[in-house]
Amino acid sequence: MIRISDSSRCCGCSACVQRCPKQCISLREDAEGFLYPEVDTSHCVNCGLCEQVCPELHPDAERQPLxxxxxxxxxxxxxxxxxxxxxxxxxxxxxxxxxxxxxxxxxxxxxxxxxxxxxxxxxxxxxxxxxxxxxxxxxxxxxxxxxxxxxxxxxxxxxxxxxxxxxxxxxxxxxxxxxxxxxxxxxPSPGVFRAYLAEEMTKIARKGEKKYRFAFSTIPSIPKADALAARLGCRIDDIRFRDKTNGWKKYRFALSLSKASAAGEKIQFCALNGFTENAFMQAFLRDLIxxxxxxxxxxxxxxxxxxxxxxxxxxxxxxxxxxxxxxxxxxxxxxxxxxxxxxxxxxxxxxxxxxxxxxxxxxxxSASVSRPINRKFFFMMLRRSGFFRALGATTHPSLPFRLWRKLYRLL
Ligand SMILES: Cc1cc2nc3c(=O)[nH]c(=O)nc-3n(C[C@H](O)[C@H](O)[C@H](O)COP(=O)(O)OP(=O)(O)OC[C@H]3O[C@@H](n4cnc5c(N)ncnc54)[C@H](O)[C@@H]3O)c2cc1C
Ligand code: SF4
Ligand code: SF4
Ligand code: SF4
The missing domain is CATH 3.40.640 (Aspartate Aminotransferase; domain 2)
Structure with a gap:
């Protein structure tokens, strides 16, 4: 039966979940917002099919393209x-x-x-x-x-x-x-994307208000984006990770929202920023999430x-x-x-x-990226202070944190 003792040994493909003849494997979101299989052992008949279909346990050989x-x-x-x-x-x-x-x-x-x-x-x-x-x-x-x-x-x-x-x-x-x-x-983590959207939408919808930070205790508790948009009185019209209207090499992230004015007219907002400025793309490209x-x-x-x-x-x-x-x-x-x-x-x-x-x-x-040394810190800060603060603290760390990191590396 499949057992996930090391999260880095499960890519979340869900082959095991779908192959189990007893349907006793389900996926659960972890604290970082990724899905992992979990077996209900009371129904497992130890047939071993879940292990047979797992690509992590049976990786294929490297190839060269023709x-x-x-x-x-x-x-x-x-x-x-x-x-x-x-x-x-x-x-x-x-x-x-x-x-x-x-x-x-x-x-x-x-x-x-x-x-x-x-x-x-x-x-x-x-x-x-x-x-x-x-x-x-x-x-x-x-x-x-x-x-x-x-x-x-x-x-x-x-x-x-x-x-x-x-x-x-x-x-x-x-x-x-x-x-x-x-x-x-x-x-990137679907849960972190939800956290990002929640904060970005709150920021846009409450523009001008002093306090707009969105608070949550755990990633799984963050509401789905459509429900949160409705709570904020708006709706999401489109999300594009790679808007190419400015060119392919300078692609932009686009989040389009709209809401009805008092007169019933549709007001549209668009958070459109280059990949070097967009916070979610930065967290992705810095390999943090x-x-x-x-x-x-x-x-x-x-x-x-x-x-x-x-x-x-x-x-x-x-x-x-x-x-x-x-x-x-x-x-x-x-x-x-x-x-x-x-x-x-x-x-x-x-x-x-x-x-x-x-x-x-x-x-x-051919090469996997390296796990950033401050990834753990990012997720700790995310749970404590939300997405934007976590990214800021990780990418522009304070002096005490820089000292702590140096010590951590030395050890
Ligand atoms: C997470 C991710 C990382 C990537 N990293 C690189 C990279 O490092 N270097 C590189 O050269 N190219 C990378 N790509 C691929 C590249 O961005 C294009 O998707 C690819 O070249 C196909 O482009 P296209 O113009 O032919 O079609 P497009 O229309 O752009 O591609 C659409 C295809 O991508 C699939 N797709 C989109 N999002 C996902 C997703 N989240 N999971 C699974 N499938 C998805 C769709 O099902 C469809 O098959 C990445 C794509 C993704 C989704
Ligand atoms: S790098 Fe891509 S293919 Fe490899 S485990 Fe991650 S998602 Fe899967
Ligand atoms: S061993 Fe068989 S029954 Fe048990 S979890 Fe795996 S596939 Fe399901
Ligand atoms: S088949 Fe293996 S890699 Fe895929 S979800 Fe199941 S345990 Fe994870």
Missing amino acids: QTFAAINPDAGVRLASSSGGVFTALAEVVIDAGGVVFGAAFDAHWEVCHRYAETREELAAFRGSKYVQSVIGDTFLQAERFLKSGRQVLFSGTPCQIAGLRRFLRRDYDHLLCVDFVCHGV LRPSCYACPAKCFRSGSDLTLGDYWGVEREAPHLDDDGGTSLVFVNSERGQKLLSSLPIAFHSQPFERVHAHNTSI
Whole structure:
């Protein structure tokens, strides 16, 4: 039976939860806001299936991609709404047009990031764009298995560890399954995102008032974002982690809120700031709020078993300037013949690139980031003083804290 004694050895893929024949594993949010499996031992029959499907216990071997390409989706609207060059949508459309099903990550009604499936081109829009929060897989592996057994083509997209979890969950290969992952820096905590949204929305909605700090005692006790917005008399219209209207390299975080005026008119607010100024993006990019497993990733180096891997072509201005108009350029790594076949059916030009050059600009392909020494301090401060204060104290520490940290490092 699965036992999580070290949180860094569980990527939260939920393969064990969905494979358990007794449905006696559930997911519970921990103090950092991540989901972990918990077994109801009174119903467990010790069949061992949960351990068999766990990608952390059975990591696959490293691979090298067969080919590396740069590409841009010629549909300007799709590309603008996508994080890189919009290749994901082009892949998904081919599968949908052939009567298949596409799985991906989208916001739900509570502004939580969850996996679900799409059967039409219109439904694909919700998957576009990176959401820098770990998505809840739910029972989508079971849904995908049902579609595969009925003979329908399935494209499943997700983080490398989610793809590794899906492949172990299925326990056999299907010719009509296509797995697409992406180069993964790591996933931030959904609970911390809730904490950030709660404070940011309170700040915006109570602008001008002296006291606007939002207080909470534990991460699991923070209300869902839609409920909190309603309490503040407003609603969330949109959240975009990578708004590209100012360019791809200077992307911005956008939180759009609205409320009705006394006369019933809709008043819109938008917190729109560059990724270097947005507090949530700073906590993400400083690696403070990543899942513990992301500091020792079990699925990097193409170990997920995906057919295709997508990524941002950082360094494109030097390596392939003719493909750089600052609108976003995708990297596409071909990992299998199946992936190659799908690419050849796309109405897009693919430009071959040397893997080593591309790798030099995007270390997330193979290396896990280091766990920051002040991560623990950040979470302690978060529980005590809220998101913004925790980030401030961690990134601009006071003199006593700097001394304490020096001592901690020495010891
Ligand atoms: C958490 C995260 C970290 C990333 N880190 C890097 C990195 O370090 N280097 C790099 O080159 N690229 C990284 N990417 C990938 C990159 O940002 C693009 O998503 C990718 O290149 C595909 O871009 P696109 O333009 O083809 O399509 P897009 O429309 O931008 O991509 C949408 C795809 O991403 C999936 N997706 C979005 N959010 C999530 C999520 N939270 N969990 C699972 N799947 C999700 C959707 O289901 C869909 O398949 C990361 C993406 C995410 C979500
Ligand atoms: S050993 Fe079997 S019954 Fe027990 S938790 Fe794991 S999968 Fe479920
Ligand atoms: S890594 Fe996945 S399968 Fe393994 S324990 Fe965690 S959720 Fe379960
Ligand atoms: S860095 Fe690794 S463990 Fe973390 S989300 Fe990405 S694939 Fe999963």
